[in-house]
Amino acid sequence: MKTHYIIFSIFISVLLSCTSEKEIQVSKISIIPKPQQLEIGNDVFELTSKTTFSAPKEFEVATNFLNTFLSNGAGIELEATSENSTIVFKKDSLIVSEGYSLSVSKEGIEINSSDASGAFYAVQSLRQLLPPDLEQINLLPKKSIKIPVVKITDAPKFKYRGMHLDVSRHFFPKEFIKQYISHLSMLKMNTFHWHLTDDQGWRIEIKKHPRLTQHAAYRDSTLIGHYNDIPQHYKKERYGGFYTQEDIKEIVTYAAQLNITIIPEIEMPGHAQAAVSAYPELGCTGNQVPVASKWGVFENIYCPNQKTMTFLKDVLTETMELFPSEYIHIGGDEAPKKQWKNCAHCQQLIKKHNLKDEAGLQSWFIKEIETFVNSKGKKIIGWDEILEGGLAPNATVMSWRGTEGAVTAAKQGNDVILTPTSHAYFDYYQDDSYEEPLAIGGFLPLKKVYSFNPIPHELSKEEATHVLGAQGNIWTEYMPTTDQVEYMLFPRVLAMSEVVWSGPTKNVEKDYPNFLARVESFIQRLDVLHVNYANHLYDLESAIVKKNDSLLYKLKTHTEGKEIRYTLNKQEEKVYDTPILIIEDATIKAQVYKDNKPVGRVLNDTITYHKGLKANIQLNVEPHPAYSAGGKDALINGISGSNTRYGDKEWLGFWGDDLEIVITFPEPTKVSGISTRFYNANGQWIYSPYKGQIKLVSKGNNEFKADIEYEINPDSDKVSFEFDVSEENLTEAYKIILTIPNYGIIPEGLQGSGNPAWTFIDEIVIR
Structure with missing residues (x-):
């Protein structure tokens, strides 16, 4: 379908003419996710208690939702009629599955679709044309609702449009799960991935094995604070809960009424300590172990x-009897093989089935499970670790450690769902303010979610047909309350919904301000729904730009019609209209103003004016896409990264790579010292390098070389590196070469064992 999008976030004033002219309140049209085609007229349709509707019986999900929504929000009950209806639903077999057309004229509303899903999504678009106050129960009925004249033709770009929620680390009540599902349906998401079992709690009633809910659903204590805190602290009280099978049936029925399919996840073979705690014979040692009270891999x-x-x-x-979904998620991630290596039975299985090693045994395990699930008419989904040792033939791969797993699986002919940490992990920080609530780490702002393209560029057109879609993930180690889940979900889920429904943007810088304008309008709806969203719409984006021989500091707001004001080194406040020239150490404070009032948070940047700012920098490898926001120049732009997290745009992350950094000056420069720092958060697989090398290269390629050993303080999450050039070695260098080996493979028994370690490096200050 050719995408033709006409005017979003536009104010329209219309006059409704009957026996006399009447002024209509200005209406702002703002639909998320963005329809493929939208045309706006210059009139309105007036919906009243006399409005009637007609629809095929198979569209009941759509008409039931519309009736309930109007009855609760406006006190208007629509009457069903067989002919001469004002709102008409029609079946059109030529429209693609889940697609629809919605036409609002002065006389009425017509909705066309080929299936019930398309009709339901048309109603969700119609819902966003209605006033936000209809989102709550209104005790005073409305006489009429004015709906702008529009014509929408729409269909999703991806078949799978999902959001995930982990209820094992923290448990959330049934009513919140239903509320979460209702939010997804409003945004035309069609899948809820429900993570029900893990080391810290088993949340689904299995009647044949009652100790799963009597014992495995509860833990004796819970880690508080961050995993990397030294020492760790615990809240020592029993914690947990579970969903009965009746609860689950109720939630599944509710989801079906909102056109949402629920995919349950039962983790295996790893993340199983809660189950092994209930039934020790399920483990290789037979020993009694507790339900895990802290996060991580066991x-x-x-x-x-x-x-x-x-x-x-x-x-x-x-589980399959409770969930009608064609898919069952079986996990398959982060399964340490130490116990398998020491288990005589496991080693006999490896020999019996001629397997290469324990990774091959996991592949055998997954294939056995897949065969059983397939025999019940279902399919399995697994995290990308199920590729290790050989992929089960009919499995769908959910790629989280990047896009590599998706590429491998798609090239083999398996279906894939993209959910990489770089763009889809909503448990990461969404802002670099120190005021943000505690999170696992990382940095995933709204703009980065919006920029996500679920189709890896390595895939051919044919291979890309195996990309079913994408989903956002919410892991709840650091989300003990429903308010915090909502805060991490919104507004990033708005961006993800647009990616999977409307398709990825082809020009982020051009399209993002338009998206933000619609978000700015949409949050009025969230306010009425009492959603605890994160509002970073008015945050500023800063950058150091090198132009000729000058250093310029640039500010940008992506919201239109706003003013930026700033102070430089505590001088008089000014209106920002041109980049700021930097000639010395600088402290800048800036804020967005809307209608002459400050909005959003204050931006504070401290710039260290050092000799590297005018140099050029080259890296032997690109930073990992998840941690590359600032690009290579972030290492010599004068701005240091956060002191409390590693994922902002100033820290660069490299996964398993030995790093060589070459800094070249425009002219020979006297260098007296170099400093930088590395992050050291082993719980997140981040290890400071323990050695490195520095070279100063002067004219004639004369080199001064020094080997460095870093002192790693286990009680600190950062390792500082200071190197002073002694007087006898002081030279005018034109090049500095830093060689930084990766820590290597994480040893057994530690978080992330068997995976390469991450290296995170901050600003390189040259004196």
Whole structure:
């Protein structure tokens, strides 16, 4: 379908003429996700208690939602009629699945679709044309509702449009789960991925194995603060909960009424300590272990013995009976193999089935589970670790550690769903303010979610057909309350919904301000719904730009019609209208103003004016896409990264790469010292390098070289590096070369064992 988008976020004034002219209140049209085509007229349709509707019976989900919404929000009950209806739903088999057309004229509303899903999504677009106050129950009925004349033709770009929620680390009540699902449906998402089991709690009732809810659903204490805190602190009280099978049936029915499919996740073979705690015979040691009270990865995984396989088939059978979804998610991620290596039964299985190693045993395990699930008419989804040792033939891969797993699986002919940490992990910080609530780490602002393209560039057109879509993930280690879940969800879910429905933007800088304008309008709806969203719409974006021989500091707001004011080194406040020249150390404060009033948070930047600012920098490898926001120049732009997190645009992250940094001066420069710092957060797989090398290269390629060993303080999450050039070695260098080896593979017994370590480096200050 050719995308033709006409005017979003536009104010329209219309006059409604009857026996006399009447002024209509200005209406702002703002639909998220953006329709493929939208045309706006210059009139309105007036919906009243006399408005009638007609629809095919198969469109009941759509008409029931519309009736309930209007009844609750406006006190207007629509009457169903067989002919001469004001609102008409029609079946059109030529429209693609889930697509629709919505036409609002002065005389009425017509909705066309080929299926019930398309009709429902048309109603969700119509909903966003209605006043936000209809989102709540209004005790005073409205006499009429004015709906702007529009014509919308729309269909989704991706088949799979999902959001995930982990209820194992923190448990949330049934009513909140339903509320979460209702938010997804408003945004034309069609899948809720429900993460129900993990080391810290088992949340689904399995009647054949009652100790899962009697014992595994509860832990004796819970980590508070961050995993990297030294020492760690715990809240020592029993915590947990679970959903009965009746709860789940109720939630599944509710979701179906909102056109949402629920995919349950039962983790295996790893993240199984809660289950092993309830039934020690499921593990390789047979030892009693507690339900985990802190976050991370644990060695107590399922042992692939007969008891375990019978148990898992029991669990999956009851789970599949509860969830009508064609998919069951079986996890497959972060399964340490230490116990398998020491287990005689596991080693016998490896020999019996001629497997290469423990990774091959995991592949065998997954294939056995897949065969069972397929026999029940279902398919499995697994995290990208299920690729290791050989992929099950019919499995769908959910790629989270990047896009590499998706590329590998798609090239093999398997379907894939993209959910990489770089763009889809909503448990990451969304702003670099110190006021943000505690999160696991990382940095995923709204703009980066909006820039996401779920189709990896390595795939051919044919291979790309295996990309079903994408989803955002919410892992709740650091979200103990429903308010905090909402805060991390909104508004980033708005961007994800647009990516998977409207398709990825082809020009972020051009399209993002338009998206933000619609978000600015949409939050009025969230206010009425009492959603606890994060409002960073008015945050400023700053950058150091090198132009000729000058250094310029630029500010940008992506919201239109606003003013920026700033102070430089505590001088008089000015209106920002041109980049600021930097000639010395500088402290800048800036803020957005709307209608002459400050909005959003104050931006504070401190710039260290050092000798590297006018140099050029080259890296032997690109930073990982998840941690590359500032690009290579972030290392010599004078601005240091956050003191409390590693994921902002000033910290650059490299996964498993040995790093060589070459800094070249425009002319020979006397260098007396160099400093930088590395992050050291082992719980997030981040390890400061323990050695490195520095070279100063002068004219004639004369080199001064020094090997460095870093002193790593286990009680600190950062490692500072200071190197002073002694008087006898002081030279005018034209080049500095820093060689920084990666820590290597994370040892067994530690978080992320078997994976390459991350290296994070901050500003390189040259004196």
